[in-house]
Amino acid sequence: MNEPSRLPVFxxxxxxxxxxxxxxxxQEASNFLKAISHEGRLMILCHLASGEKSVTELEELLSAxxxxxxxxxxxxxxxxxxxxxxxxKAIYYSLTDDRPRQIMEVVYDLFCRDDD
Incomplete structure (x- = not known):
């Protein structure tokens, strides 16, 4: 049975x-979605979801x-x-809050998880 929608009733x-x-x-949601809509930014967020990374580490992980x-x-x-x-001299980056990690989990479930 389908779960009830958590979307607001207009x-x-x-x-x-x-x-x-x-x-x-x-507007805030739209800006958030635009920010993650680039494959490079999406990959950066995927890597940062597992923890802080230096710019050098991100360069290597992304081959960029x-x-x-x-x-x-x-x-x-x-x-x-x-x-x-x-x-x-090193600069490290981390996520500011849990929103990107939550989105990455949904994106992973929708596009990357193997259906066994």
Missing amino acids: DAGMCTEDMEKMMRNA RQAAVSQQLSRLRLEGLVKPRRDG
């Missing part, structure tokens, strides 16, 4: 305050140039999805 009688909040949330990795990290930082930490 009704014509919603107050203006509720509609404004829904619009703000929709430093400039490309830095550009994608910059966008993820701008959207508030990753945060840097400097240790000497």
